[in-house]
Amino acid sequence: MSEPPSKENPKELKNDDDRALIIINDLHKSYRKGTQKVTVLTGVNLSITRAQYVAFIGPSGSGKTTLLNLIAGIDRPDRGKLVVDGIDITRLDDSKLSRWRARHVGFIFQFYNLIPVLTAFENVELPLLLTPLSRKQRKKHVTAALKVTGILDRAFYYPSQLSGGQQQRVAIARAIVTDPTIIVADEPTGDLDKDSAVQILDLLHHLNRELGKTIIMVTHDPRAARKARKVYVLDKGILRDQYENDIIW
Amino acid sequence: MKIPYQYTVRNLWNRKLTTALTVSGMALVVFVFSAVLMLAYGLKKTLVNTGSPDNVLVLRRSSTSEVMSTIDRYQASVIATQPEIALDSDGLPLLAKELLVLITLNKRGTTKVANVTLRGVDDNSWELRPGVRLVVGRKFSKGANEIVVGKRIAERFEGCALGESIKFGKRRWLVVGIMDAGNTEFSSEVWGDVDQFMQAFRRPVYSGILFRLKKRSLFPGVKHRLENDPRLTVVAKTEIEYYKEQSELMERFIKILGMVLTSIFSLGAVIGAMITMYSNVANRIVEIGTLRALGFGRTSVLTAFLLEALLLGLAGGIIGLASSSFLQNITVSTTNWKSFSEVAFRFALTPRIALYAISFAAIMGIAGGALPSLRAARLSIVEALHTWE
Numbered sequence A: 001m002s003e004p005p006s007k008e009n010p011k012e013l014k015n016d017d018d019r020a021l022i023i024i025n026d027l028h029k030s031y032r033k034g035t036q037k038v039t040v041l042t043g044v045n046l047s048i049t050r051a052q053y054v055a056f057i058g059p060s061g062s063g064k065t066t067l068l069n070l071i072a073g074i075d076r077p078d079r080g081k082l083v084v085d086g087i088d089i090t091r092l093d094d095s096k097l098s099r100w101r102a103r104h105v106g107f108i109f110q111f112y113n114l115i116p117v118l119t120a121f122e123n124v125e126l127p128l129l130l131t132p133l134s135r136k137q138r139k140k141h142v143t144a145a146l147k148v149t150g151i152l153d154r155a156f157y158y159p160s161q162l163s164g165g166q167q168q169r170v171a172i173a174r175a176i177v178t179d180p181t182i183i184v185a186d187e188p189t190g191d192l193d194k195d196s197a198v199q200i201l202d203l204l205h206h207l208n209r210e211l212g213k214t215i216i217m218v219t220h221d222p223r224a225a226r227k228a229r230k231v232y233v234l235d236k237g238i239l240r241d242q243y244e245n246d247i248i249w
Numbered sequence B: 001m002k003i004p005y006q007y008t009v010r011n012l013w014n015r016k017l018t019t020a021l022t023v024s025g026m027a028l029v030v031f032v033f034s035a036v037l038m039l040a041y042g043l044k045k046t047l048v049n050t051g052s053p054d055n056v057l058v059l060r061r062s063s064t065s066e067v068m069s070t071i072d073r074y075q076a077s078v079i080a081t082q083p084e085i086a087l088d089s090d091g092l093p094l095l096a097k098e099l100l101v102l103i104t105l106n107k108r109g110t111t112k113v114a115n116v117t118l119r120g121v122d123d124n125s126w127e128l129r130p131g132v133r134l135v136v137g138r139k140f141s142k143g144a145n146e147i148v149v150g151k152r153i154a155e156r157f158e159g160c161a162l163g164e165s166i167k168f169g170k171r172r173w174l175v176v177g178i179m180d181a182g183n184t185e186f187s188s189e190v191w192g193d194v195d196q197f198m199q200a201f202r203r204p205v206y207s208g209i210l211f212r213l214k215k216r217s218l219f220p221g222v223k224h225r226l227e228n229d230p231r232l233t234v235v236a237k238t239e240i241e242y243y244k245e246q247s248e249l250m251e252r253f254i255k256i257l258g259m260v261l262t263s264i265f266s267l268g269a270v271i272g273a274m275i276t277m278y279s280n281v282a283n284r285i286v287e288i289g290t291l292r293a294l295g296f297g298r299t300s301v302l303t304a305f306l307l308e309a310l311l312l313g314l315a316g317g318i319i320g321l322a323s324s325s326f327l328q329n330i331t332v333s334t335t336n337w338k339s340f341s342e343v344a345f346r347f348a349l350t351p352r353i354a355l356y357a358i359s360f361a362a363i364m365g366i367a368g369g370a371l372p373s374l375r376a377a378r379l380s381i382v383e384a385l386h387t388w389e
Helices: A064-072 A094-104 A120-130 A135-148 A164-176 A194-211 A222-227 B005-014 B016-050 B073-079 B123-128 B151-156 B194-200 B216-228 B239-283 B285-294 B298-329 B351-378 B381-385
Strands: A020-033 A036-049 A053-057 A079-084 A105-108 A182-186 A214-218 A230-235 A238-244 B055-060 B095-106 B113-121 B133-137 B146-150 B165-168 B171-180 B189-193 B208-212 B234-238 B331-335 B342-346
Touching (some): A036 A230, A036 A238, A053 A194, A053 A222, A064 A079, A064 A182, A094 A105, A094 B285, A094 B298, A105 A164, A105 B285, A120 A135, A120 B285, A135 A164, B005 B016, B005 B298, B016 B239, B016 B298, B016 B342, B016 B351, B055 B216, B055 B239, B073 B208, B095 B194, B113 B123, B113 B194, B123 B208, B146 B151, B151 B171, B189 B194, B216 B234, B234 B239, B298 B351
Parallel strands (some): A053 A214, A053 A230, A182 A214, B113 B189, B146 B171
Antiparallel strands (some): A020 A036, A020 A079, B055 B234, B095 B113, B095 B208, B133 B171, B146 B189
């Protein structure tokens, strides 16, 4: 691992370089809980390069999921700038942001979030319905995504007929089927047994290494964090630390 | 791009019991709704079909029905001289002077009585109403105490079957024939010789004069002349117009009563649909959040849930309408409030009623689904996904 930067002055963390795919400047976020205002993120600055594999780690309540939600465009910051591939997504209105997510973000959730009444094939096809692709083209893309994630033989199974690991593979196929700019994964192994978790992490690793996908992951799992190239440590809404894993790529 | 329809259909199918209960509620309301319309239309159809467009009925001015009308013999002879009246094969005016009297008869198998219309007719009456057919027996003989009864009267009243007899006007009258006038009020009448009826009831006046026009276009002219003739105190109407007026009051009453009932029921059904849809939204909050995160807009979510509610309504509509269509096999009777006589009729389903019923069901579905669908569309993605920290 590389030398971690100063923990006393986290705001001095420097952006990677000019090749940054995601640039976050002075990001603040708080929620209202009853009459109280709860600050979740305070002045976060960071940048993520293309084809990077990043993990956000930290204790519960540290703000890592909120940061992921902001990057994925499903939540809005109170203040700050968030540029993804040259677009400041904080300036997009609701419908533009929806379109932006459909085009640029692939989601992997802890509990897979598959639609129970749709088959694996139909679940993976969902994001493609928001593209101008024809039915035939969609079928080709879905088949390719299911093949990459090794679940093509279960294409016409419903989620309830699949194991947790298989469901997560379908969810990953859904996340990559549109060839998004970034893939965000919130605790992707959080609901899986050890063997399935290892397989899913290997799959994410493969997507990043072989297919050049940019992956941003939130995890509590040290094994998952070790798979990432770069790890950001959050605590009480502040980016406390960052380091790179010594991984033989 | 819309959320695929399979999502909506399979969600309804997956929650079979809830869906079935909600659809049943809606079906019941649509059943009542279409039954009321079918009842009102059946009555109207029966009464309106009773009239012929070429026939003109002349009544005493201010009379709202034949029962209230009186036309003396002098006025009847003046009316008979109008040049617009068609002629029969013997070159005589195709005109019938008729008497209408109400009597009460016992209903078969009960102790209840009901008003029945007696129509004293003359030879031309049969020709003026070609829809009236003798199905059994023969026509009554002039000057005899004989009657021909409508099919529905023969079926429903004591002493009215062929060969039986009934007593009225201090005489006993033999049923010599049964007539069928299809779905018209004549099927609920008793016909006999007008002169015999006038004597029996000691009535020196007719109730109305019915005649056929040479041409329909001559009606305004003859109407104007009759109504402005100083010797006459009459009003002339086409037979169709007369029977339409007869049906209006009852039709309006049935519709108003039915609509009040339907409104109350439909409120219940809408609330039922609303509860179902709110529960559907609550059970699928994470799904909604996921769909929104994937890039489906608020409008897509709103549309998907509204479609679900619409399908609930349409399913209820189709089942309710299909059930009510069986009512067409039922004949019901009521008292015509204008003539005070018994009128039997059938529920009648028309494409228009079917369209109204299905539209009503669709509106109920949408009304029940509107608020829950809006809630689904307005959900914050982060809250829906339960992923805040």
